[in-house]
Amino acid sequence: MSSVVAINQRARTAEQKAQRRNAVLEAAETYFLEVGYEAFSMSNLAKNIGIAKGTLYLYFETREEIFLTLYEQSLVRWSDIFIDDLRETMTSQVYARKLLTAAAADGTFLPLLIRLEHLIEHNVALPRLIQSKQVFIARVEKIAKVTASSLELSEAQATEVVKTMGVLLIGATQGDQGPALDEEDLPQEVQDLIASFSSKPLFIKNAVRIIEGIRMETAFSI
């Protein structure tokens, strides 16, 4: 007896409900990767899944709660991959490159990270928000542990590095979220500007500066 809930069958047990919720999340992520944050509509999501719009609201209180959940999942997914990359010691540059590569490879993580605080968190119930922050805290700690050995830093330094990398990641990848522009239509100086904000070198160079800065500060202050 399969406990999989077919479409248009009702989810009655807790397990079935969890499955349906996951099915919604999966469909939501696929749909999100197609159309992006702003064009993502609850009606279309429901149509894609083949359920009524109201049903979505049995599983998520708001559109933003879906995004918050997708964000959490992508945070865990990304950080697991990144953590796996940090088994050996490495230079801060390699560290930064691995971090960015793993983040950019996940189509969900960065677009949601960028919208987290000013959009997503504003329409989610407080307990859910707190829960999400706790997931975040746990992840930071987990990443900091491997960062400490990978970069040969103290745990406190590593925690500072990880938090700061998050901040830098948001700023440095901002340019990737701009509209797709046909280069032909742009004056040379604007093309140059856009090129100079290319997220990869921007992130890596400044990550190195920050990590080495953190390394030096504590070396002197001891």
Added chain:
Amino acid sequence: MSSVVAINQRARTAEQKAQRRNAVLEAAETYFLEVGYEAFSMSNLAKNIGIAKGTLYLYFETREEIFLTLYEQSLVRWSDIFIDDLRETMTSQVYARKLLTAAAADGTFLPLLIRLEHLIEHNVALPRLIQSKQVFIARVEKIAKVTASSLELSEAQATEVVKTMGVLLIGATQGDQGPALDEEDLPQEVQDLIASFSSKPLFIKNAVRIIEGIRMETAFSI
């Protein structure tokens, strides 16, 4: 004879039209400071001004074009104040503090900067977007000039500093855009987390790391 266009009088000359456009912008900024980006609606803006919604669209093509214009204005306003602060040489820490203080004092600048690339730029006609980028380029150059003498850097280093400060500013002030949370309702560890992302120390510490990093790199490479 005053050339001021009273409400409900028609703007016929180019000058009168420019005046009306400015009046719309002023009202838009006041309204934006009241309700923020997401709650800002064109109908309410029109009501506030006492004109019909359609009239707004004679002066701006889209809601986002209004925001782009307010962003440009706030960029110029902020940078003029910041530039004025940079008449003497100073440490990178003082530099960073002055930069952030001027930015945070302007209620318009940071919220629009944060939304610029992933929201505002996506609904503005290309020529207007190019124009805005050119304003940005000119501002970066102007700030870089005074930065070079203020921090005793080369022009190339100063340009790198200015661009990077923009990136860091976006990342570091992200937390200020989260929902207003009543501290009492939060578990201690979440309160600590939020405190650890306080934008002011976050920005200043990392600005110093980056500026000193840039200073050292070129010192060695010469």
Added chain:
DNA sequence: CATATAGCTGACCGCTAGTCATTTCAAGGT
């Protein structure tokens, strides 16, 4: 087979950005 429970539905609400046929105003020519 009847009943009660609860998952599911979709019409509906109040709102949004943006459009455009129509109205209105006022300057310029006579």
Added chain:
DNA sequence: ACCTTGAAATGACTAGCGGTCAGCTATATG
């Protein structure tokens, strides 16, 4: 002083949004 004319202003309208909830119906249980 009046008329013509062009453009500024209008606001009803469209299509679509997130979210709600009274009513429908599938299904587990007695």
